[in-house]
Amino acid sequence: MSTIHPSAIIEMGAQLGEDCVIGPFCVVGAQVVLGDRVELKSHVVVTGRTTIGEDSVLFPFSVIGEIPQDLKFKGESSRLEIGARNRIREHVTMNAGTEGGGGLTKVGDDGLFMAGCHIAHDARIGNRVIVVNSAAVAGHCVLEDDVIIGGLSGIHQWVRIGRGAIIGAVTMVTNDVIPYGLVQAPRGELHGLNLVGLKRRGVARSDITALRAAFQMLAQGDGTFQDRVRRLGDDTESDYVRELVQFVLGETDRSFLVPGR
Structure with a gap:
């Protein structure tokens, strides 16, 4: 009834x-x-x-x-x-x-x-x-599991946001966001990883360390962004980093927000 x-x-x-x-x-x-x-x-x-x-x-x-x-x-x-x-x-x-x-x-x-x-x-x-x-x-748009979109933000059509990423308030996102990424600033800059979210979900310290090392490689490594991602896939034993690699190498209609831009 x-x-x-x-x-x-x-x-x-x-x-x-x-x-x-x-x-x-x-x-x-x-x-x-x-x-x-x-x-x-x-x-x-x-x-x-x-x-x-x-x-x-x-x-x-x-x-x-x-x-x-x-x-x-x-x-x-x-x-x-x-x-x-x-x-x-x-x-x-x-x-x-x-x-x-x-x-x-x-x-x-x-x-x-x-x-x-x-x-x-x-x-x-x-x-x-x-x-x-x-x-x-x-x-x-595609928003994977555990994504948070801050208030007054806009996500451009066809954008993908990877699992566990967080978008700060009053942010315009026009490019794909890597899993567990932290995006903020008015024009959507990739500032780091959503470490708070990872810790709250109980992700192992070894995986968080691997993600932080992967982010540093993406920010400072040699070659194009795609080249750096492919090297990550060859070198990692972390399922979280592999997920990041698969997301970036997957089909998309947009480019990616890149560390430092």
Whole structure:
């Protein structure tokens, strides 16, 4: 049994899991699927082909699953998938995908999306991601697990941000960010590693030491950035450094933020 306020509008065809709570003046569209124990506090709009996982909570005036803000969008069918246990705060917007981006915007589990932030069409958001107030993640971006985006920051379309990276407040990021990177300054400079985050997650000291040595090589080694990364892959025994190497050598539409720039 779900609890639905009399002023809420649940369109015919919507699917609600067990023990959902739909607050005052919410609108749930006909193609929406809500998992068990999802709560819409009040004045929440969930529309389009949108799925929201169990135990997620959506706060007032969030708008989830609307059509993308893309002039190329011509009304084609596309989706938004949101995982379990997410906290989506006031005035957050998340858009469905586009045909050109695969037709899917996807958000993982256990995220915190603070007031006024935006997740654009065709983005791929990992698990345990935090997007702070009024930050904007543009279309086709990839945010891997455990990424933190600081308040009032902007992530340019097609940018990839590797696992465990942190973006400081009021930062514009126009290039890919290595896993565990620390980016700050108005135009997004790679200043180091997210050492605080690594320690909080209990990463072994040997792996942190290996990552710090790898960062120094990337900053000061000979050859191009790609050459330095390839040498790292040949010399390391750390899975964390190997992950960094694989990320950099993977497919991308952007260049990378490089240490010292």
